Amino acid sequence: MAGLGSLARKFFGSANDRRVKGYRPRVAEVNALEPEYASLTDDQLRAKTEELKRRVADGASVDDILVEAFAVVREGAKRALGMRHFDVQLIGGMVLNDGSIAEMKTGEGKTLVATLPVYLNALAGKGVHVVTVNDYLAKRDSEWMGRLYRFLGLSVGVIVHGLDDDQRRAAYACDITYGTNNEYGFDYLRDNMKYDLAQMVQRGHHYGIVDEVDSILIDEARTPLIISGPLDDRSELYNTIDKFIPNLLAEDYEIDEKQRTASFTEAGNEKLEQLLTEAGLLKGESLYDVENVTVVHHVNQALRAHRLFQRDKDYIVKSDEVIIIDEFTGRMMPGRRYSEGLHQALEAKEHVQIQPENQTLASITFQNYFRMYDKLAGMTGTAQTEASEFLDIYGLDVVEIPTNVPVSRIDDDDEVYRSAAEKYKAIIRVIRDCSERGQPVLVGTTSIEKSELLSEFLKKEKVPHQVLNARYHEQEAYIVSQAGVPGAVTIATNMAGRGTDIQLGGNLDMRLEHELAGIEDETARARRTEEVKAEIAVLKQKALAAGGLYVIGTERHESRRIDNQLRGRSGRQGDPGHSHFFLSLQDDLMRIFGSERMDGMLQKLGLKEDEAIVHPWINRALEKAQQKVEARNFDIRKNLLKYDDVMNDQRKVIFDQRVELMGEADVSTTVDGMRQEVISDLVAKHIPERAYPEQWDSKGLREALQQAINLDLPIEEWAAEDGIADAEVRERVLKAGDEAAAQRTSRFSPEVMRQVEKAVLLQTLDHLWREHLVTLDHLRQVIGFRGYAQRDPLNEYKTEAFELFEAMLQSLREAVTAQMMRVEIMQSPPLMPTDVEDVEPIHLDPVTGGNELDEAFYSSFTPSQQQGFEAAGVDPNDPTTWGKIQRNALCPCGSGKKFKHCHGRFA
Structure with a gap:
């Protein structure tokens, strides 16, 4: 069957080939306009922008004006940047405009390709977002490509760490905005914590292009973006729960010291339900009713604190603080705190001051953030291996764009050694040989530790080299740009060098930026520029003669995409190049793949020390192993997303509702509606339908109304009247509530009450939404246990999350009504907060586990x-x-x- 498929592709071409071919006629149309546009003056070319904007405003679609817009950009780039788009770059631009992913090899000019769809989609005036992987690239690309956009009459902004809200608002108001995924997501979350539309910085999500789309939408998508802040003081809850634990007997709980887990037995659950009911902490009848998720969570943490954590072994108490002791070093770790309320449980146990928990105030996954864009596109050198994930999660097709010049890189089969020591010996041998011959070498490792280990080996062999580990983006960009100098040896981890080309002989722009920094005199600058150009031309010829860039992989990554990124660094724009992967049976992937059997087989085949096995079959087997790991990781991300989608639906409802409320000057209708619903619910609860007046809970209704609407009404007297029905009681209570609200309005003036209503409504909504997020988080942690009862945890989570959401809306109605019926205004009305409270942005790096937003914020x-x-x-x-x-x-x-x-x- 595979043979038939390849035969058919020879005749008809692949689906990718046919799609690329479909763009060719439009490329010819753009080319046909080139002589005409070349004859225009700069002002006439700039005037084309206004003309195209007018046509879009009059109803033309971006596809209608694509050919003219692309021709304008190509001509503008020739004048502003000294660069001309190749035909394949025009195809790449059309793919991006269609809302797809353009897979383009390294060195094919992705940054320039993006200018075509960015300019075209910016003509609608709704803003275009270009997303990069780090601040350095956002700044670099906004300045570099900004010369073209400004030349054509469009405004460009950039979002980086450290900007205030006014600067951010100005950047988002530009036609084109550059920034990182973290900054865009963080601004979106902060905007939805604001109290006034004028304070918001973003203005919608019209069109986004994600550079290095695989890194952002797949690698980074493993961890959500979170805004956290201190939680309300709940020390009373921790202290109350803490008192229960010493009353428990050994048969009330089970401890697993090895797994560090503690759980209650059936007897323990019954005892706890009784204790919690007496303390007034239990809602409903059962401990495991959905409303009690948070209480159960804290009870479990209190049990762990008492039965698993020992004072002076796991922690010490010093200066009224619980300080963790590192289990490996035995040192104190002041400042470090256990999460999920465990540290607070320990503080309650030791009767010291309880510090507030840090709470998630808002969070979003990158999957859900980027799915908000009306049109999304992406570019990268490697997306084909993850094509199914891009299509499934984001609805994005991957289109492979042909290279401008055929690739002439030689890709060797992998060499497999029995031990890591033998593998490194072979790698050092190749590096030394290349260095002596003047061939530049790029060595890819899978971790910083392995980079440093290889560096130690090279130091012993006295081979000069540079080590990159993606910690400092500006320095990294300069080192990568000079990695093509003859004889240069550069060691890089997976993440290193993204966004910067390795050019043989060295990168001219980077060299000039570096070397002209201290030279003021124009003549001296021009002279030095010519010298550097000549130097680079000579170095390039040497590097070409030595065989181009030699890429060495020190092991296979679990994702083929990362290997392809490394390999793709060599052979840009038709340059010669070489790539070679060295493996050992001690590598992670080989161990997972089943190296014990393979080791036995290699010994039987008589493989001696320092000998390697090289065969295309090994490559194919490894590729299959990588595919299995990729599929497993995809399933994990997809499963996480299914749970996050539940929260995302609720998040969208709340955020949309907030924006709507902020935009309204008068929310009195909403507040009145809430009060009327609360009254109707209370009457229905205490006066059942078709019940006789003597069956009514008149006293209960009177007390409930006093609590809810601050009115003491003669319900018992009404119930004693002849022929009265529940509907009439409801009408009387509603009327009394409306009159009380009207009196308050006349006492404090309608203008003041409108401000108070809006402030109370938004602040109460925010408070309850945050508590709801914590509850969902706790529910998520325990819902997996439902699988043991043969119930689908995801369906259970959906059902219970919906019930919790309904309960939250009910609490909102009750809380707003209770506050509005009691509010007293002493002087001026409470004003809305001018900015979001002190919050901390968190996005954990999926590899290091560190918070990427920690320092730069x-x-x-x-x-x-x-x-x-x-x-x-x-x-x-x-x-x-x-x-x-x-x-x-x-x-x-x-x-x-x-x-x-x-x-x-x-x-």
Whole structure:
């Protein structure tokens, strides 16, 4: 069958070939316009932008004006950048405009390709977002390609760490905005915590192009973007629950010290239900009713704190604080805290002051953030291996764009050694040989540790080299740009070098930027520029003669995509090149693949030390192993997304509702509706349908109304009247509620009450939504156990999450009504907060586990803050003059970081 398939493809071409062929006629149309546009003056070319904008405003679609727009960009690029789009780049631009992923080999000019659809879609005036993997690339591309956009009359903004809201708003208001995935997502979440439409910075999600789309939408998508902040003080809850645990007997719980887990037995559950009911903490009848998820979570943490964690072994108590002890080193770790309320449970156990938990205030996965765009596109050198995931999750097709010049790189079969030591010996041998012959080498490793190990080997052999580990993007870009110099040896981890080409002989622009930095004289600058150009031309010829860039892979990654990224660094724009992977049976992937059998087989075949096995079958077998791992990872991400989709549906409802409420000057109708619903629910609860008046709970209704609407009504007297029905009681209560609300409005004036209503409604909604997020989080952690009862955890989660959402809306109605019927205004009405409270953005790096947004988020001091410190007699260089500083305050040393991230940081 496979043979028939390849035979058919020879005759008809693949689906990809046919799609690419379909773009060719439009490319010919763009080419036909080139002479005409070349004859225009700069002003006439710029005027084309206004003409095209007018046509879009008059109803033309972007496809209608694509040919003219692409011709304008190509001509503009020739004048503003000195670059001309190749025909294959025009095809890439058309693929991106169609809302697909353009897979283009390294060195094919993806940054320039993006200018075509970006310009075209920006003509609608709704804003275009270009998404990059780091701040350095966002700044670089916005300045570099910004020359073209500004030449054509469009505005360009860039979003990086440290900007305030006004700067962000201005950047998003531009026709084109560059920024990182983290910044876009964080701004979206912060916008949905604002209290006024004018404070929001983003203006919608019209069209987005994601650079390195595989890195952002697949690798980064494993962890959500989170905004966290301190939780309300709940020390009373922790202390109450803590008192229950000493009353439990050994038969009430089970402990697994090996797994560090603790759970209650059936007897323990019954005892707890009784204790919680007496303390008024149990809602409903059972401990495991959905409303009690949070209480159950804290009870479990209290049990763990008492029965699994020992004082002076796992933690110590010092200066009224519980400090964790590192189990490996035995050292104290001040500043580190257990999450999920466990640290608070330990503080309750030791009767020290309970610090508030950090709570998720808002969160979103990148999958759900990027699915909000009306049209989304992406570019990368490697997407084909993940094509099914892109289509399934994002609805994005992957189209492979042919190279401008055929690839002439030689890809050797993998060499497999029995041990890692033999493998490294072979790698060092090849590196030394290339270095002596003047052939540039790029060595790819799978981790920073392995980069450093290889570096040690090369130091012993006295081979000069550079090590890259993706920690400093600007330095990384410069080192990568010079990795094509003859004899250069560069070691890089998976993430290193994204967005920068390795050009044989070295990158001219980077060299000039580096070398002209200190030269002011124009003549001297011009002379040095010519010298560098000549130098690079000579070096390029040497590198070409030595065989181009030699790429060495020190092991196979679990994803073929990462291997292809490394391989693709060599052979750009038709240059010669070489790629070679060295493996050992001790590599992670080989161990998973079943190296024991293979080791026995290789010994039988008589494989001696320092000998390798090389065969295309090995490559194919490895590829299959990689495919299995990729499929497993895809399933994990897909499963996570299914759960997040449940929350995402609720998030969209809440965020849309907030925006709607913020846009309304008068929300009194909503508030009145809530009050009327609360009254109707209470009457229905205490006066059942078709029940006789003597069966009514008149006293209960009276007390409930007093609590809910702050009115003491003679319900018992009404119930005693002849012929009264429940409908009439409801009408009387509704009328009394309306009159009380009207009296309050006349007392404080309608203008003041409108402001108060809006403030109360939004702030109550936010408070309940945050509590709801915590509850969903706790529910998510325990829902998997339903699988043991042969019930689908996802369906159970959907059902219970919906019930919790309905309960939250009910609580919102009750809380807003209770507040509005009691509100007293002493002076001026409470104003909305002007900005989002002190929050912390978190996006955990899927590889290192560190928070990517930790350091860069904090901006420097303002002059007024510095003056404030001076006035208070604070010497930035003398910590003894600083006094007590809040953890979230700026550090007095002048670094611009928060105290907890600077001098207040624990070692």
